[in-house]
Amino acid sequence: MKKQLAKFRQIAAVLHFYLRFLPSFTQLGFVARRFFWSVPKTDFRGQHWLVTGGSGGLGRSVVCAALRGGATVTVAARSAEKLHALIAELAAAGLEGADTERCDFTLIAETEALIARLAAQGRAIDVLVNNVGVLNDELLVTREGLEASFVSNLLSHYQLTEGLIDRGLLQSGSVVVNVTSGGAYHFPLSAAMLNVTDPARYRGVAAYGFHKRAQMALNRYWNEIHHDRGIMFYVMHPGWADTAGVQRSLPRFRRVLKSILRDADSGADTIIWLVAHRPAQPAEELVWFDRKIRPAHVYAHTRHTTEDGRSLASVLQTTLSDRRHS
Numbered sequence: 001m002k003k004q005l006a007k008f009r010q011i012a013a014v015l016h017f018y019l020r021f022l023p024s025f026t027q028l029g030f031v032a033r034r035f036f037w038s039v040p041k042t043d044f045r046g047q048h049w050l051v052t053g054g055s056g057g058l059g060r061s062v063v064c065a066a067l068r069g070g071a072t073v074t075v076a077a078r079s080a081e082k083l084h085a086l087i088a089e090l091a092a093a094g095l096e097g098a099d100t101e102r103c104d105f106t107l108i109a110e111t112e113a114l115i116a117r118l119a120a121q122g123r124a125i126d127v128l129v130n131n132v133g134v135l136n137d138e139l140l141v142t143r144e145g146l147e148a149s150f151v152s153n154l155l156s157h158y159q160l161t162e163g164l165i166d167r168g169l170l171q172s173g174s175v176v177v178n179v180t181s182g183g184a185y186h187f188p189l190s191a192a193m194l195n196v197t198d199p200a201r202y203r204g205v206a207a208y209g210f211h212k213r214a215q216m217a218l219n220r221y222w223n224e225i226h227h228d229r230g231i232m233f234y235v236m237h238p239g240w241a242d243t244a245g246v247q248r249s250l251p252r253f254r255r256v257l258k259s260i261l262r263d264a265d266s267g268a269d270t271i272i273w274l275v276a277h278r279p280a281q282p283a284e285e286l287v288w289f290d291r292k293i294r295p296a297h298v299y300a301h302t303r304h305t306t307e308d309g310r311s312l313a314s315v316l317q318t319t320l321s322d323r324r325h326s
Contacts, residue, residue: 053132172230221309
């Protein structure tokens with residue numbers, strides 16, 4: 001009886017979530033809001049962007065928008081084949097100024113190697129878009145002994161951002177945009193749930209939600225500790241976009257909502273707007289969605305935690321240090 005009641009409550013919570021956010025997070029909400037928006041200024045000439053996970057989906061849309069605005073873009077992704085195809089597509093569309101870096105962001109060693117290559121090139125990065133991420137249904141532990149989606153969704157973002165700052169590639173005037181998810185709204189900040197390598201405890205959707213919640217806390221921390229450097233940090237979520245990741249990891253969700261899911265350009269719109277306008281933001285945990293600040297928490301239970309961005313960063317730094325010296 002208790003199991004049935006718990007399952008019923010879980011189903012009720014999921015239904016409540018979808019009914020509450022469906023009009024807003026889908027293309028319906030984007031179309032309704034954009035009537036009140038001005039066309040963003042997208043003069044990115046002279047800027048160098050680094051976009052992770054840029055070979056498809058939201059990342060690809062960001063790359064195209066940046067190039068159209070006159071920026072040069074380094075596109076980093078795992079698949080050399082997809083990167084090659086992207087460059088061909090960009091050339092066919094008359095978009096120039098992109099180069100590529102192959103990097104598997106589920107591996108600390110590969111992200112470290114990418115940082116070293118970028119440092120050797122000596123090119124300052126004006127805009128970093130931490131977009132790479134994945135929702136794995138099944139547990140995948142990397143050869144470095146970490147849960148793969150944890151590294152891709154969070155640890156690599158921390159490693160890359162801090163590494164670029166340490167090497168002077170992100171300087172005053174730079175912007176960092178971290179791409180999170182509305183799925184974070186269900187989960188509190190919990191370091192213990194970030195790197196679950198026990199098959200009996202691993203749940204892909206929950207892991208993804210914990211990682212995305214951590215991104216919000218980390219973004220606030222970065223704004224606090226790097227404020228004097230003149231680097232701006234934003235965290236945004238794109239709503240429910242019909243990306244390859246959704247098609248692969250959430251087929252039932254996509255099958256039901258396919259007709260009203262956002263396209264990639266709609267999902268990426270706020271990223272481009274943030275970089276173009278660089279709006280001021282309060283010193284608190286928040287998330288940007290459809291060009292506006294939204295609450296980081298919509299349910300009371302996600303606020304109940306003794307952890308914060310500083311303790312999270314300590315955990316991430318310790319994880320990196322342990323693996324580098326193992």
